Amino acid sequence: MDRHAQVIDVDGLQLLIEVLASRGYTVMGPTVRDGAVVVAPVAGVADLPRGLRDEQDAAHYRLVPRDDDAFFGHAAAVQGAKPVLFPADQLLWRARRSEDGFRLDASDDDDAAPVALLGARSCDLAAVDIHDEVLLRRRFSDAHYAQRRAGTFVVAVTCGDPAGTCFCASTGTGPRPGAGFDLLLTELLEPVHRFLVEVGSVRGAEVLAEVPAAPAGPGDLAAADDVVVRATGRMGRVLETEGLRDVLYAAAESPHWDDVASRCLACTSCTLVCPTCFCTSVEDVADLTGDVAERHRVWDSCFSKDFAYIHGGSLRGETRSRYRQWITHKLAAWQDQFGMLGCVGCGRCITWCPAAIDITAEAAALRAATPLVTTGEGARR
Numbered sequence: 376m377d378r379h380a381q382v383i384d385v386d387g388l389q390l391l392i393e394v395l396a397s398r399g400y401t402v403m404g405p406t407v408r409d410g411a412v413v414v415a416p417v418a419g420v421a422d423l424p425r426g427l428r429d430e431q432d433a434a435h436y437r438l439v440p441r442d443d444d445a446f447f448g449h450a451a452a453v454q455g456a457k458p459v460l461f462p463a464d465q466l467l468w469r470a471r472r473s474e475d476g477f478r479l480d481a482s483d484d485d486d487a488a489p490v491a492l493l494g495a496r497s498c499d500l501a502a503v504d505i506h507d508e509v510l511l512r513r514r515f516s517d518a519h520y521a522q523r524r525a526g527t528f529v530v531a532v533t534c535g536d537p538a539g540t541c542f543c544a545s546t547g548t549g550p551r552p553g554a555g556f557d558l559l560l561t562e563l564l565e566p567v568h569r570f571l572v573e574v575g576s577v578r579g580a581e582v583l584a585e586v587p588a589a590p591a592g593p594g595d596l597a598a599a600d601d602v603v604v605r606a607t608g609r610m611g612r613v614l615e616t617e618g619l620r621d622v623l624y625a626a627a628e629s630p631h632w633d634d635v636a637s638r639c640l641a642c643t644s645c646t647l648v649c650p651t652c653f654c655t656s657v658e659d660v661a662d663l664t665g666d667v668a669e670r671h672r673v674w675d676s677c678f679s680k681d682f683a684y685i686h687g688g689s690l691r692g693e694t695r696s697r698y699r700q701w702i703t704h705k706l707a708a709w710q711d712q713f714g715m716l717g718c719v720g721c722g723r724c725i726t727w728c729p730a731a732i733d734i735t736a737e738a739a740a741l742r743a744a745t746p747l748v749t750t751g752e753g754a755r756r
Contacts, residue, residue: 380573380591380599387586388446388560388570389420391530394585395491400528403459404493405452410438412452414459417493424449431538431722432611433731447494447562450538451721455499455650456492460523461506465672467519467657472666489526495556496534497549498541498721502650504555508713509653519672528578531556535602539611540722542735546614548719550606558583561599571599612722612735616706619738623707626741627699635737636695638730643676645724645732646701651717654682677701702734 383391395402396418404417407424417423423446430437431450441448470477495503503524510517511524534543534550543549552559557579561571571591574580646652656675661668675682678697683690691697709717718734725733 380571380596381583381588382591382595383570383572383586383588385420385446385568387588390586391558391582392417392419392493394582395493395528395530398582399488400491401488402491402493405447405449407438411436412438412449414452414454414456414492420446423447423494428536429538431540431726433540433725433733434727434729435731436726443564444568445535445562445564447532447560448536450534450536450541451496451498451723452494453723453727454648455721456495456503457506457650459490459492460503460527461510461520461653463674465519467670467672470668477668487523489528490523491528491530493530494560495529495531495552496721497531497552498534498543498719499650500529500531500552500555501543501546501548501719502721505651505713505715505717505719506653508715528582529556529575530558530560531575533559533561533599533602533606535562535606537606537610538722538726540725540733541610541720542612542614542722543720544607544610545612545616545735546716546718546720551603561602563595563598563602565598569595571595612720612725612733614718614720614735614738615742616716619742620707620710622738622742622745623703626745627703629741629744631737631741631744632695632699634740635698635732636693638732639678639694639698640730641678641680641694641697642729643678644727644729645734646676646678647674648723648727650721650723651705651719652676656682677704702737705734706738 392402402417403414405412405424406415406417406422407427408415412424412429425446426441426444427438427449428441429449430439469480471480507524510520531552533552537550556575559573559575563569563571572583572588574583654675654677655672658671658673659668660671677700680689680692691700705717709715
C-alpha cells in the first residue's frame with residue numbers, strides 16, 4: 376500500500392512548529408518541567424525533551440539521558456491530551472451583578488486559540504477517541520469539550536521506546552497511531568536524524584506543504600515499520616483482555632478486594648493521570664461583595680468518599696468498594712456503556728500510584744482467583 380510518506384529533518388520539525396504557530400495554533404507538546412515530561416506550550420525544538428527517556432515502573436519515575444538526540448525518545452508524558460481538551464478546572468459561566476439583575480460573561484473558551492497537539496502518542500489518541508464517544512457522540516454533547524476539540528490539530532508520534540509500565544499492545548491502542556491525527560511522525564535516528572511524515576487529513580497535507588520535505592524511500596518506510604515492531608516487543612506490562620469483562624463481574628465479592636484495599640491510599644492519583652477518566656463535580660463560588668458569582672466544573676474521582684455521597688451517607692464508604700468500582704468500570708462496565716475498553720494501556724496509573732498498585736497485576740490476580748464454572752449452558756466465569 377502506498378502511504379504517500381515524506382521525510383523531514385530537524386530543521387523541518389522546527390519549521391513545522393513555526394507553521395502551526397503562524398496559523399494561529401497554540402502548539403502544545405512534550406517538554407521538561409520539575410524533572411518530568413509534561414504537555415505544555417512549545418515554541419520550537421529547543422523546548423522538546425531532546426536526549427532524554429523516562430524510566431518508569433510501579434511507583435517509579437525518573438528522567439535519564441539517552442545515548443542519542445531523540446526528541447521523542449520518552450514514553451507517555453505525565454498527562455496526555457485530557458487537561459488540554461478537558462481542563463481540570465473549567466469555568467462554565469460567570470455572572471456579574473447589574474442594576475437590573477445579573478449579566479453573564481462569555482465563556483473563556485470563546486477567546487481561546489485552537490490547539491495543535493505535538494507528539495501525541497497512540498494511547499492518548501485512543502483516549503481522545505474515548506472522550507469523543509463519551510462527550511460528543513451521545514445524545515447530549517459537552518459544549519465546552521466540543522469547542523476545544525473542533526479546532527484541534529494533531530501531530531502524532533509513533534512510540535519507539537515504551538516504558539516499563541506500558542501495555543498498549545495488549546489493548547490494541549499502540550504503539551503506532553492508526554487514526555485520529557492530521558500528521559504522523561516516526562522519528563528515525565540512523566543513518567541520519569530524520570522524521571517520516573504521513574498525512575492523515577486534508578489540513579495536515581496543507582500544513583506539510585509549507586515544510587520542505589523529500590519523498591520517503593523504501594528504506595525509510597522499512598525503518599519506520601521496524602520502530603513499531605521493536606516497540607511492540609518491548610512493552611513493560613501485559614493485560615489479558617479476553618473474557619476480562621466477565622471475570623470482573625464474577626469477582627464482585629472476591630476477597631481480593633480486601634487485599635487491594637489494604638494497600639490503596641484512595642489518594643485519587645490514578646484517576647488524575649488517567650487519560651480516559653471523566654468524572655467531574657461542580658463548584659459555585661462568589662467574591663466577598665457578592666457581585667460576581669462563578670460556576671466551575673472540576674475533576675473529581677470515584678476514589679473520593681464524597682463522590683458517591685447521597686442523602687444518608689456514601690454508597691462506597693470503604694476503599695475496597697472504590698477500587699472495585701474503578702477497575703470494574705474501566706475494564707468491564709465501560710464495554711457495556713460505550714462498546715470499548717476504558718483503558719488504553721498507557722500505564723500511568725501504575726507509575727504514579729504511590730503504593731505501586733498495578734492494574735495489570737490486579738486483573739491477573741482476579742482472573743486467577745475466579746475459576747471457571749461449568750453449567751448446562753457451557754463454561755463461564
